[in-house]
Amino acid sequence: MSWFSRKKPKLxxxxxxxxxxxxxxxIFVKCVECESPLYRRELKESFQVCTHCDYHFRFFxxxxxxxxxxxGEYEKLDEEVISGDPLEFVDTKPYKxxxxxxxxxxxxxxxxxxxxxxxxxxxxxxGAMDMGFIGGSMGSAVGEKITRLIERAIEKRGAxxxxxxxxxxxxxxxTFSLMQxxxxxxxxxxxxxxxxxxxxxxxxxxxxxxxxxxxxLGDVIIAEPKALIGFAGPRVIExxxxxxxxKGFQRSEFLLEHGMVxxxxxxxxxxxxxxxxxxxxMNEETAK
Amino acid sequence: MENDFNKQAIERVQTxxxxxxxxxxxxFSSIFENFVEIHGDRRYADDxxxxxxxxxLGDEEVVVVxxxxxxxxxxxxxxxxxxxxxxxxxxALRVMKLAEKFKRPIxxxxxxxxxxxxxxxxxxxxxxxxxxxxxxxxxxxxxxxxVVIGEGGSGGALxxxxxxxxxxxxxxxxxxxxxxxxxxxxWKDAGQSARAAECLRLTAPDLLRYxxxxxxxxxxxxxxxxxxxxxxxxxxxxxxxGENLKQILQRNLEELNKMDENQRMKNRYNxxxxxxxxxx
Ligand SMILES: [Zn+2]
Numbered sequence: 001m002s003w004f005s006r007k008k009p010k011l012x013x014x015x016x017x018x019x020x021x022x023x024x025x026x027i028f029v030k031c032v033e034c035e036s037p038l039y040r041r042e043l044k045e046s047f048q049v050c051t052h053c054d055y056h057f058r059f060f061x062x063x064x065x066x067x068x069x070x071x072g073e074y075e076k077l078d079e080e081v082i083s084g085d086p087l088e089f090v091d092t093k094p095y096k097x098x099x100x101x102x103x104x105x106x107x108x109x110x111x112x113x114x115x116x117x118x119x120x121x122x123x124x125x126x127g128a129m130d131m132g133f134i135g136g137s138m139g140s141a142v143g144e145k146i147t148r149l150i151e152r153a154i155e156k157r158g159a160x161x162x163x164x165x166x167x168x169x170x171x172x173x174x175t176f177s178l179m180q181x182x183x184x185x186x187x188x189x190x191x192x193x194x195x196x197x198x199x200x201x202x203x204x205x206x207x208x209x210x211x212x213x214x215x216x217l218g219d220v221i222i223a224e225p226k227a228l229i230g231f232a233g234p235r236v237i238e239x240x241x242x243x244x245x246x247k248g249f250q251r252s253e254f255l256l257e258h259g260m261v262x263x264x265x266x267x268x269x270x271x272x273x274x275x276x277x278x279x280x281x282m283n284e285e286t287a288k
Numbered sequence: 289m290e291n292d293f294n295k296q297a298i299e300r301v302q303t304x305x306x307x308x309x310x311x312x313x314x315x316f317s318s319i320f321e322n323f324v325e326i327h328g329d330r331r332y333a334d335d336x337x338x339x340x341x342x343x344x345l346g347d348e349e350v351v352v353v354x355x356x357x358x359x360x361x362x363x364x365x366x367x368x369x370x371x372x373x374x375x376x377x378x379x380a381l382r383v384m385k386l387a388e389k390f391k392r393p394i395x396x397x398x399x400x401x402x403x404x405x406x407x408x409x410x411x412x413x414x415x416x417x418x419x420x421x422x423x424x425x426x427x428x429x430x431x432x433x434x435v436v437i438g439e440g441g442s443g444g445a446l447x448x449x450x451x452x453x454x455x456x457x458x459x460x461x462x463x464x465x466x467x468x469x470x471x472x473x474x475w476k477d478a479g480q481s482a483r484a485a486e487c488l489r490l491t492a493p494d495l496l497r498y499x500x501x502x503x504x505x506x507x508x509x510x511x512x513x514x515x516x517x518x519x520x521x522x523x524x525x526x527x528x529x530g531e532n533l534k535q536i537l538q539r540n541l542e543e544l545n546k547m548d549e550n551q552r553m554k555n556r557y558n559x560x561x562x563x564x565x566x567x568x
Contacts, residue, residue, distance in 0.1 A: 232410065
């Protein structure tokens with residue numbers, strides 16, 4: 001130990017996955033960034049954003065859709081589509097058991113929920129991923145749900161919005177997971193030719209095969225503040241190059257500076273921003 | 289070793305990575321004629337880890353792209369161990385668009401541990417480069433045949449892997465993550481990589497069974513560039529396997545060339561569309 005008192009390590013090293021999500025008990029929550037006490041109710045009203053320092057806690061997928069559509073109304077889609085176990089994968093526990101445990105703990109059928117409704121009066125097919133389901137990983141079910149969203153949007157001439165929160169492709173479905181990148185991107189090629197909008201919203205974290213497929217294919221790409229966004233994870237990069245990564249590397253603001261995202265938008269302004277974009281992109285002329 | 293479909297997965301991984309196996313440029317110069325290399329992405333740099341060019345397969349002009357590894361220390365460094373950076377993927381797409389412009393088919397050869405995970409690659413948009421290739425390859429209007437010749441390492445492999453036909457050499461592998469990476473994450477022990485390799489079902493026979501690939505190109509003997517290293521009973525194994533590969537490419541190309549363009553595009557979409565194993 002050196003003679004000076006060590007400063008608290010910065011956010012990146014310090015905050016565990018658990019802490020990033022608001023704990024579900026108690027009336028107060030302490031902000032992990034500025035340590036202000038926050039009323040749970042107040043935090044819910046501010047879309048899980050700290051009202052003192054604007055720190056964005058992780059958002060739940062359902063809440064995301066509830067706060068996105070007009071009047072919070074939408075039709076849930078493909079809830080019945082769930083993961084298979086094509087490889088009969090067993091590591092320290094069977095993949096099947098991991099899926100069951102994830103369903104219980106997250107209350108979700110898969111790592112994405114999707115729905116159809118209107119936003120600012122525009123027809124939108126939207127999906128929101130959730131880190132609480134096997135790290136938001138993309139397997140066959142996630143790939144299928146997103147592809148169906150896109151195909152429906154093509155058929156009904158709607159827009160597609162996907163909120164990403166994912167560690168990447170799901171290892172336990174092997175090459176099936178990898179091919180979801182190809183499947184979704186192929187569907188996006190048709191959506192693109194049909195002159196229909198795809199808005200991709202990157203939230204903390206978006207990495208791996210999700211970033212390297214649909215997440216980076218938005219006509220407009222929005223990032224939430226300070227989200228970790230990249231192809232390779234920071235640890236993999238550090239191991240490869242054997243040096244520490246610069247501060248702020250792979251954060252939203254870094255991507256904005258390097259021209260990889262169009263804008264960094266506070267969650268509380270997300271819906272208004274999306275409506276503004278849809279007003280521009282949903283052009284009846286292009287339907288002809 | 290003949291058609292040994294029961295070979296351990298980790299052995300396939302080791303064979304796929306073996307430095308005496310033919311690399312993309314070995315194949316370009318052996319089964320193709322008149323190869324001329326095309327360099328650079330016209331945006332940032334030329335990436336030696338991904339080689340592209342025009343070539344002739346028999347009497348047909350084609351575009352070839354492929355990841356390129358190196359054999360000695362200098363070559364390995366130059367080729368970045370076959371790990372492309374964004375400029376490599378952007379170069380490949382540029383050349384594939386030339387194929388579309390001049391109505392020539394595309395033959396893509398996969399052999400990479402993965403896309404390069406580095407600061408510069410991230411800064412220049414590694415994820416975007418891969419993603420954009422996926423979407424654009426899906427829409428390229430000329431026939432595309434993909435062959436995994438060695439290592440099919442995740443998104444960095446798939447970035448040149450969308451096609452009408454996806455073939456694998458018998459001893460190649462294609463996986464969402466390396467066995468070592470998988471073992472480190474799921475077992476917290478890189479020593480479990482043999483087990484991870486087994487679990488990942490990354491061999492050609494597995495992937496054919498799952499209908500994730502279309503065909504396996506047999507390797508009747510050890511497939512090496514240097515003839516001295518080949519089986520004693522098959523002195524010219526590179527030539528014989530290469531000749532076989534050439535014939536299979538020509539057969540597939542003939543089939544795709546005959547097909548109506550709209551039908552071919554529809555088939556390509558449906559091919560990837562049906563991939564996945566979900567319930568409901
Ligand atoms: Zn705060």
